[in-house]
Amino acid sequence: MISSRRRPTAMISRLGRQEGELIDRSRRLSFTFNGVEHRGFDGDTIVSALMAEGERIFSRSFKYHRPRSVLSATFHDPGCIVQVGDEPNVRAAHRRLRDGMAVEAQTGWPSLRYDVGAANQLVGRFIGAGFYYKTFIKPQRLWPTYEKVLQRFAAGGRVQASSPHGTYDKRYAHPDVLVAGGGPAGMAAALGAADAGANVILVEEEYELGGHLRFGGSEDLVALRELRDEVGAHAGIEVMTNSVVTGRYDDNWVAVLQRELPQVAERLVKARAKTLVVASGLIERPYVFEGNDLPGVMLSTAARRLVNLYAVKPGQQAVVFAANESGQAAAADLDRVGVEVLKVVDPASGGELVRALGRGQLEQVELGDGSIVDCDLLVTAVGWTAPTLLVNMAGDRPRYDERAARFVPGGALPDTVLATGGIVGDGPLQALVAHGRATGTAAAHRALGRADSIDIPELEPAPHPALFRARTHGIVDYSEDVYSKDLVAAAREGYDSVELLKRYTTATMGPSQGKLETINTVAVLAEATGRSIEETGTTVWRPPYAPISLGALAGRILEPVRYSPMQPWHDSHGAKPIVAGQWIRPEHYGDAAAEVRNVRENVGIIDVSPLGKLDLRGPDVSKLLNFVYVNKWSKLDVGSVRYGVMCGEDGVVIDDGVTGRLAADHYFMSTTSSGAQAVHEWVENWLQTSFPSWQVHVTSMVSAYASINIAGPRSRELLGRLVPDVDLSPESFSYMQVRTGTIAGVPGCHMWRIGFTGELSFEIHVPAGYGLYVWERLMSDGKDLGVGPFGLEAQRVMRLEKGHFIVGQDTDGVTQALSAGLDWLVKLDKEDFAGKPELVWQHERGDGMRLVGLQPSDTHLVPAEASQIVSPSGAIEGRITSSRFSPTIGRSICLGLVSARLAVAGTVVTVKLPDGRHVPATVMEHHAHFDPEGSRLRG
């Protein structure tokens, strides 16, 4: 639905049916341009539809705000960049028209036609090339103002924060042969490769295969149909149209950007091609003369595209400056469709183009003989640029072919990269196709490792007059508004290296990225310095060949999330989720304090499935445990569990957990949730690198078991209702023991008597598929016992009440085991263990921080975690690592790391709060604030 003004009456330029036209006249589309309604056909580009309706100006230039129109009628046309809806920088000479499109010019204020920015032309002499390197420097304090002004003038569309995210995609591909360019040589190369047995990806920037054949005559169209049909019928060729090879990287890693797919805005294909065939064709280059950017001045291929592909009449009266066959063909096309071709100027016959004249659009052309011709269309055909970007990226340096007046590949390509078509040389269609086929066959043979060599026929660049600039100065870089006189001035200032000139003037640095400008830039510099073009050299082309959106680079958003088997229950019972690494876990079910009280008074259950779990088997497991843990493991009985701490080789605590011995050669290790993967890698690393002879197999069982901690004074009673085959009495199943049995009918469950919360508790590990079932049974069978779920927050509070530290929360990247208060655990008399030398040293030094229990004097003040502990002079003496209000003892409680000298029970330290207040807190005798004797958990 379009709500807009109707366009005023304008000259309609739509032609009758053309033989090769892409438009479907049976499908009319409506769209708006700057709020004015227009109509076009399916198959039109935005620009062709606008031109058919008489529009000629699509943008204003970057610096001087000169009106701009069609130059090349391709993706790279610098004058045809627009905003479509909320999408900025749309290439309107390429983008197909869609019904309902809202197209707007990106430049021009208050309007495209009357742009006050055009006043810049009056002060052009002050804002020449490199002016921003010389201005806006002083006074420095005004820079923020300068910045705002410069931003105001910056080109580009509007990105709207409210725009919905598009769908972007990524794909990996491994073709034998990837052909970049779907013109006749590219199609032939794909066929040659596929016929030789290779699987081929053929990439074409336009919406359809064919290259220049598409806008050629009847013979070209016949040849095009034959090639297209053959390609389409070949099962070994995957065709990607409206796609572009944006770069070639090491080992033929080729990036292909696919656009406008049915369900995807853009897709980045990461292709690892065994061989790459570059068939990128030729790009017609503009001619430099005064007024060469006036609307109405265009390249011969642009005129032919408009006429033959979109049935658009580009003007009424034309002058054609034709130095080659393309110009002659354009003149013929224009004449055929009723454009009055007033003059065909042939430089080979001495014809000269001096300047184009007009206010806002072309009105006259001045020729070398002094004649002035009134016209509204000037077509130039002065030569070609070979886009050598992909061969450059493969290590080749282009060389200038003086005879052909263009740069060509230098001939230093690796075996895995070949080139064909216009980039290599010129010739009739048959020659291009023959070269393409042979090149494709050779590419396939190289990809498939065949030894037989393929004869590739010669394809030489044809002679062409060297026409770059007329006797007048004009635009060289249309994107950046760089004139040839700017380049001459820069050369006079000493910027005589083409790479420096590029950066100083920004020539070739605009959206076209040198495709239209490079050769002219080099030629003007060569002329200004008196050197040859070959001596001047060219700039290096870097990826990307065409712009890639950030969305395409990001691709499909793949952010793995992990769920516990009990997640459906948590979802349906009001759990507030918290992201813990990749896991989604319940933080609480509404009231964490109530959950704490319920555990302390009745019984609670918590889902601890993300805990790391390693199955350790083999006769040498105890050796492994002795090495990776700081304490001793040689005498752990079957059925017993022991707490252990792991340190890195620097003695820093990296993980903790318990390990139980299930059988003589079978142990079950638990780790922290966050350390599960790292600990698995840690033990495997030691086994594989230092102890390969040890007979130990380690298997991660993180997800094999659903893990539930049943905590509280009534936990034994609850579990007992579901366990028929294990005696849970304290006499036969005491603290720090493990049993295997049946829970709610599920066999093979492990039960540990451990207690992170400081309560009597059982940690059960149930085969994961039954996790939800067992959880639901615990909840239903324990109703009368007051069972309730508790989340991570309640667990954190209770473990803090009990003084159990959390690795990574109460320790950091430099906290060695003795600093964490683990003196009682670290056995320095063991022969060896990971981190021992550092811990021996720390023990001898006796320095470092110490983890202590702390209680603020203000019982209701909970210092923020990371609050500093400071000395009277303000020096940092430690920090609060954990802090909460304890519902159990009714006061604030903390753990903190403090200097060793302060780690004495009764010491009053000063805590500096984030708001700057200093508050006192007392160092406690134990880490535990509640039940330091452990009578509850041992109950």
Added chain:
Amino acid sequence: MVARSPIRARGPVGREHGWEVSTTARKGGLELCDLTPYSKVLVRAGVLSKAAEVLGCALGLARRAPDGTLVAGTGPGEWLLVSGAGTWPALADEIGGGDPTALTTVVDVTHGGFLIRLSGADSRRVLEKICAIDLSDGVTPDGAVFRSSVARIVCDVIRDDDGGVRSYLLHGDRSAGQYLFDAVLDAGSEFSIGISGYREKEA
């Protein structure tokens, strides 16, 4: 007592060997099927051990044992045995007796991993969107096994064509099962992927 897959059963639901499963009919074409209830056994042994000889399958390859068990060489000295739900692969018993010359362990990982089957002519194109491995017949033919990142999840990928139709089994950590299932569905949406109910080909 009911066991559940990490992947939410869609459509009509039934029970198979104590597992809750989707009984959605096969639709043919490109389809994704949750086979998590299948028995999955991890064997670790030396590559030159007796167990390796019995398993008869090198790293990177898969084969079918006479009882239908799929044996996949998933790592150096590591094999994954997949058989029908509620069964225990006979091979596991055969090698589980122990080898005095080398440590051999057999661990039931049925509950530790998801197992999904992606089948159909376009299955390669779906997988290519979320896995960087070369899926061409030359590199990963029927019977090929590799461990790789699939949608950023470590998976054992087994090319296990089904009656001449290209098919992949994906096995990975259970906790990421729903995520990966959704990721494959999302990648396959442009190819009209569908979900089919549980079936017992391997049984």
